[in-house]
Amino acid sequence: SIVTAAAFGTTLGFWRERTFQSLALAVVALLAWSGLWEVLASLGASHAVLRFDDLSLALSPWHALRHAARPIVDRAHDFWAATSIAAFCAANVLMSAVIMGIGAWRLRAWNTGSEPHRMHDELAGSDATPKPLAAHPHQARKMWDNPILWREMRTWAYGRRTWLLRVLYLVPLALTIVAVVRMNAATVPTAPIDLAVPLVPLMILSLLLVNAQAVTGMTSERDTYALDLLLVTDLTSREIVFGKLAGALWNAKEMVLLPAALIVYLRGSATIGVEPFVLVLAGWGLLCIFAAVLGFHCGLSYTRSRLAIGVSLGTMLFLGLGIATTMRILTAFSGSFAFQLQPFLAMIVGGGAGLYAALGARNPSTATFAAAFFCPVATFYGLTSFLLGHTLAVFLAIVAAYGFNVAAMLMPAVYEFDALTGRAEESD
Secondary structure, three states: OHHHHHHHHHHHHHHOOOHHHHHHHHHHHHHHHHHHHHHHHHHHOOOOOOOHHHHHHHHOHHHHHHHHOOOOOOHHHHHHHHHHHHHHHHHHHHHHHHHHHHHHHHHHHHHOOOHHHHHHHHHHHHHOOOOOOOOOOOOOOOOOOOHHHHHHHHOOOOOOOOHHHHHHHHHHHHHHHHHHHHHHHOOOOOOHHHHHHHHHHHHHHHHHHHHHHHHHHHHHHHHOOHHHHHHOOOOOHHHHHHHHHHHHHHHOHHHHHHHHHHHHHHHHOOOOOHHHHHHHHHHHHHHHHHHHHHHHHHHHHOOOHHHHHHHHHHHHHHHHHHHHHHHHHHHHOOOOHHHHHHHHHHHHHHHHHHHHHHHOOOOOOHHHHHHHHHHHHHHHHHHHHHHHOOHHHHHHHHHHHHHHHHHHHHHHHHHOHHHHHOHHHHHO
């Protein structure tokens, strides 16, 4: 699985020239691949001819790992488990070879597409025939008062083929819509935990894309040395900060609005009540803002793009999947408090220390320290409250933890912008 994912990400990196496109396409494609086999496996289990549940063991990482970890109860299962694992490894080696072969074959074509035109112009020199002017040349566009926001919203700052990401995002969205509509069509009332099964993966994917958009929006400025130019202009820190945040949310608007539209659909079909509808919608909006602010904070705090992107996305995965995994471990060891204490302390206390080291790397503060240790605990409490059916408790935990974390990251960005970017240290 790791080799296949690395081969796919490497080929995408060679194909797309923009960091955000490469990163977002890789994340969406891998999750869509896993989600597609999840749906096909559930359909094939009840079909006599199309045995997609068996085929998924050779092509879906999640199904293969889950099958390999299943205890062996008899010799027949032992043989089938070994065969499935061998088929999965063979299929992934083949897919990795094909993907890397495509990357090696198209490498020069992808990265030197305009080279013949440049060489022709250089060889022609002064004898080259000048190109005729356009009959109707484009008029200069009027820039807004905030040029940062204008660039984010009115130009192709992240490449012209971002539509590929939007099209690919429709795959997990369509799978989620099908699952939600099938639940509404059932005669049995849908429990909140059943609705969360298809909705939560889509929301986590959307938050990751919003976060990736925000962090790459800042790292691209650093990589092209455009941030140095911005720092010597008369732009205020508020214009830069809020321009980048608004631009990140605008460029990822589909990832923000489409899950919100699903929540509105659930309310329109009377699947959820008025109070859960308002709380879920408000909580979703706050989490989207948190994802954007976190990405901007990491992109501003770390000078290396790879480190900034890794810390930002790693924080999002830890607060989402990491805490959920901890709860699953605690449930599995429910009979022993000693076994439960170790993973709980490792994830909550150790995770809080890691968050503080990551978020307060350049500008440590008491607020960052409190937010780093408060977020894992509040997330754990919110997930527990959700399983118990306490909707308001989940919302209050989200608002208290993530709202405070947003403030802890925004205040230094607005009022201590020079220190956060490192310009104050250079001037000293």
